[in-house]
Amino acid sequence: MRKILIIGAGKSTSVLIEYLLQKSESENIEIIIGDLIVENARKLAGEHRRARAMQLDIFEKNEREQAVQDADLVISMLPARFHIEVAKDCLRFGRNMVTASYVSDEMQQLDEEVRKKGLVFMNEIGVDPGIDHMSAMKVIDRIRQQGGKMLLFESFTGGLVAPESDTNLWNYKFTWNPRNVVVGGQGGVAKFLQEGKFKYIPYNRLFRRTEFLEVKKYGKFEVYANRNSLKYKSIYGLDDILTLYRGTIRRVGFSRAWNMFVQLGMTDDSYTMENSEEMSYRDFVNSFLPYSPTDSVELKFRHNLKIDQDDIMWDKLLELDIFNPDKKVGLKNATPAEILQKILMEKWTLSPEDKDMIVMYHKFGYEINGEQKQIDSTMVHIGEDQTRTAMARTVGLPVGIAALKILNGTISTPGVQIPITKEIYDPILKELEENGISFKEEKKEYLGYNPFGEVGN
């Protein structure tokens, strides 16, 4: 019996474990779930005869080494910064490894040794990064194989609330780490390529430079730019491409309203506010507005951000109860971002019956036999319930599928990998499709950014 060690028993691992346990008889595997809090692991293991929970503190070297040695393959679902020690153990004891996280510099440095030992360390095999890589490279490789030349690649992903649970004015609820949503877009300029020109958007303009998308049956969405659009330029083999743009998907109107918080400084996470614990929501808002002996916080807010009396943005603010003078922040030495997060979580937390939704949208523009063409490829996946969320499924399934394929030798190219080769994406995308996670392709007229061939700016 082969053993798979899963480290970190967070909520997001439920689908992964369910998948592996379903396959455990036919694949003859045992699943060991290790977590610092053994209760978490026990809940996920349940009574399944092929599952075992263990207490595992990854900072206890001996404990960690023993657990890695006992396994045939290790899946680390820990936060990204904790992977590296596990990875070094896997290297030492010759175990394959899988993570859903971005390849860190430290991880990349292991590549040569991992390859020498013939091991596979598969990373970025969740949804984003993960399914985005696989579904994009599948189309890009096909276009190239047909003799096409890539002109444009745009790729957008969003974790949203499903239409049937979309019950607030923001058309948004937290389906993943709320903190990442509040500070999203900070930490550097957004840089991308449009028709051969480098473009830069600073944080304070990010949510006003959105573009629109239409997904059949699901309607209109908007997109704001990611910081790292150019990160995969070489990795995807797109060095000569004219347009390269990655972004985050929201429902239309979200960004324009979110920009109010950005403009006032409410998403700042770099300093703590005076008296944050005793502050009311209204005080919090007022801290970012000029003092006035007579004018209300509401009027100052409207005036400062030039919000018309009949603008829907205003109703979005009221829905958050952000002007309430009686609700206390109750957080000691909190940053604006932490306080805003608390206020939002009261309204944007999923109810038990709520479902989430993942939307992914790729555009591929290319030239073939002198003709310009475009393919749009979209995936929408809706969660089943609060356990089998779209996020948990689209992260957990590719991780689980990859783990089994590596264990069985179907995926075998050694090294620190990300899923961008046919060997990897073909079987995984196929199995994802069997699990209801599939892309729809559509041929479009290639418009690029220059439909009439005029001289650009």
Next chain:
Amino acid sequence: MRKILIIGAGKSTSVLIEYLLQKSESENIEIIIGDLIVENARKLAGEHRRARAMQLDIFEKNEREQAVQDADLVISMLPARFHIEVAKDCLRFGRNMVTASYVSDEMQQLDEEVRKKGLVFMNEIGVDPGIDHMSAMKVIDRIRQQGGKMLLFESFTGGLVAPESDTNLWNYKFTWNPRNVVVGGQGGVAKFLQEGKFKYIPYNRLFRRTEFLEVKKYGKFEVYANRNSLKYKSIYGLDDILTLYRGTIRRVGFSRAWNMFVQLGMTDDSYTMENSEEMSYRDFVNSFLPYSPTDSVELKFRHNLKIDQDDIMWDKLLELDIFNPDKKVGLKNATPAEILQKILMEKWTLSPEDKDMIVMYHKFGYEINGEQKQIDSTMVHIGEDQTRTAMARTVGLPVGIAALKILNGTISTPGVQIPITKEIYDPILKELEENGISFKEEKKEYLGYNPFGEVGN
């Protein structure tokens, strides 16, 4: 004959040296000017029989120690980060020291030992910091002595161009380090107190939250908030004050126009731009605007920042020639801030006949015998020429005056000091006045922010 060592022979030291040489016979002093480039020192020393130039590399320990030992008092006009090694030598060899820079943490740590040795290390004795401390504390101390209680302290300083040299639409030229102007306001939220309420302004709103000032004979100015308004709260003894606000002075309309650069991200100094060397000014601007096959950079600019066709801001941009497609940036791996600085320096550099101007404005609100009162104290100083600039005079004179008073024992309280006590500010302000640098006080009706006593927000 007593010796004063001046380290660093930058342009800003000319007035300081001229002042000390004027006094050299009556005070029986010799001035030694040390600089890494001895030619700089020689130019300032001239043929004066009381002046001597020397080559001095402060990173050469023996050289530096010898120079400090040979002097009776040391004035460091180096950039602030280089003071500390000189200060340690002064401590070791028992020499007094003067700088115009903010007290660094390292400098502050020497305080106890400096005091033990009975030495005076005087810092922050230029214009801002320097004259601002002295002129403010003089009024604050007087109010307190009369039994008054401080309610409000606002303090503003600006380095500007003199009215007779004010020849561009921005009403601004670089009279000091251009880089500091371009990145000014970055690096953290502006935090201050208004009527007992903490207020926070993020960088992207800083230049839209200005307030106005009127200076007799000089007209209207505007002010944007400094980051560090609360820094001197305790030092000035203003712990219970309701309003504490410090800011930077510009001519009206500057900030609104400057905000265009802030909004587009042109003042960002945190990343380098692709192909910056080959980029034209027009390309630079276009990098911050969306791609369009048809629309001009000008129209995209106007549309993005909502600039009306007849807005004076537009003429300010044209004056800078910022849309020129033929002028090359010519800077390798440059940040947006570096490129913007280059563009601005072409238009905002002082001509040989131009004069600069320092404006300082304090407001003191207080309560005495149940009455609320206000004193406004203002100083305007205009440079004589390109050597005796207002900046060089208002920095060099207080440094020189302090140095002599310390040498002569008039200022003698030992320790790492800043000029906030009567012993220091009284004689220095008096001599500054004799040199034409003086404040005008005016009694005003105290309005605070709450003239009608209404309930505030």
